[in-house]
Amino acid sequence: MNKIVINKVLKKLALNHGTPLLVMDLEVIKDNYKKLMENIQNCRVYYAVKANSHTEIIKTLNELGSYFDVASRGEIEKLLSLGVAPEKMSFGNTIKKSVDIKFAYENGIRMFAVDSEMEIDKISENAPGSNIYVRISTNGMEEDADWPLTRKFGTSVDHAIKLVKYAHERGLNPIGVSFHVGSQNYNPNNWRVAIREVSVVFEEARRMGIEMKIVNTGGGMPIKYSKDIPTVEEIAQVINQSVVDYIGEGIKVIVEPGRSMVGNAGVMVTSVILKSKKGEENWVYTDAGVFHGLLETIQNIRYEISVIGKENQENDKFVLAGPTCDSVDVMYYDASLPESITIDDLVVIYNTGAYTTEYGTSFNGIQSPKIIFENGLLFSETSEHVYEKTLEKVLNNE
Numbered sequence: 001m002n003k004i005v006i007n008k009v010l011k012k013l014a015l016n017h018g019t020p021l022l023v024m025d026l027e028v029i030k031d032n033y034k035k036l037m038e039n040i041q042n043c044r045v046y047y048a049v050k051a052n053s054h055t056e057i058i059k060t061l062n063e064l065g066s067y068f069d070v071a072s073r074g075e076i077e078k079l080l081s082l083g084v085a086p087e088k089m090s091f092g093n094t095i096k097k098s099v100d101i102k103f104a105y106e107n108g109i110r111m112f113a114v115d116s117e118m119e120i121d122k123i124s125e126n127a128p129g130s131n132i133y134v135r136i137s138t139n140g141m142e143e144d145a146d147w148p149l150t151r152k153f154g155t156s157v158d159h160a161i162k163l164v165k166y167a168h169e170r171g172l173n174p175i176g177v178s179f180h181v182g183s184q185n186y187n188p189n190n191w192r193v194a195i196r197e198v199s200v201v202f203e204e205a206r207r208m209g210i211e212m213k214i215v216n217t218g219g220g221m222p223i224k225y226s227k228d229i230p231t232v233e234e235i236a237q238v239i240n241q242s243v244v245d246y247i248g249e250g251i252k253v254i255v256e257p258g259r260s261m262v263g264n265a266g267v268m269v270t271s272v273i274l275k276s277k278k279g280e281e282n283w284v285y286t287d288a289g290v291f292h293g294l295l296e297t298i299q300n301i302r303y304e305i306s307v308i309g310k311e312n313q314e315n316d317k318f319v320l321a322g323p324t325c326d327s328v329d330v331m332y333y334d335a336s337l338p339e340s341i342t343i344d345d346l347v348v349i350y351n352t353g354a355y356t357t358e359y360g361t362s363f364n365g366i367q368s369p370k371i372i373f374e375n376g377l378l379f380s381e382t383s384e385h386v387y388e389k390t391l392e393k394v395l396n397n398e
């Protein structure tokens, strides 16, 4: 389905629901899940809840059989309240409060990430006998990722080996090694490099009599913003081959997709609330900004943008900014927007299903985008089939 048709539907939805609005499509999420399961051998998907924790998304993935990577007690409580079994959760944050570890353990969670001795001490005290996996760092890969996760997370291979021993001595069960190549990573070879490092930890653990069975490849798979991306199939092929080449048979591969599970399942609609000229600069202000869902624009995420009804017009350079009284609230200083853009125009920001509303605040008393679901709208493969009826309904305003 083409963008102009999607935009027509989005206009109707924006008029009905107001803006800012995040329109999500569960059909896309189901397809993303299916693709991972089909392409990665011995795979188990742990959806990274932090990307978008909307209850409809959790319920859909739970029904499909997904597992979940949780970052905090808040996420655990939410998932438990939705009926997700604790055995399907991994507490994947390496920085956890002791009371939250205890809470997780008392509620049946037995899988925890670590990258330090102190975290192991906290787990052995509050979640005795649990399974742990050690996160190794991926320093040097930041060049290939729009949202790098280096430095703060993971540790060296040498230290990881020591941590496996340390955890084992404290009665914990080291089940594997994890890494994260950085979010929105464009280079499949990074997965190969990381899996080779994982294999060193596996080998040393084996020497100590500890048989580990899980490689947790974290997130990092990219979605299409402005640059070309490798496909899921290509990355999966690298993961599959690297596990065989470096580690061997019988290994379970965990993936923790956040961005690549929900990013392309969402599209944001905002309204222009002001246009102004400051010297040579043309400014456009919308009703959602950095504090209301578009935080990732301040690093490297370059969303594709269009203006409804002006899709084919000549573009000019604009500064695109949000509505708050804060000068950080600028998305792009070089946005390409139609010359005639003006007040009340609807600005569509594509592939905004991940890390948008989750980062949203109510700064300045302004609400972050409301989420609604329009299943089939963004699902391209069989969109005509899936969406035919809904499209009619929406356009006729039923």
Ligand SMILES: Cc1ncc(COP(=O)(O)O)c(C=O)c1O
Binding pocket: 048, 051, 069, 092, 093, 149, 180, 182, 183, 184, 218, 219, 220, 221, 256, 257, 258, 259, 260
């Ligand atoms: C432990 C862990 N797993 C998975 C993810 C999801 O990564 P992505 O959104 O790149 O798929 C994150 C993101 O921060 C993470 O911290």
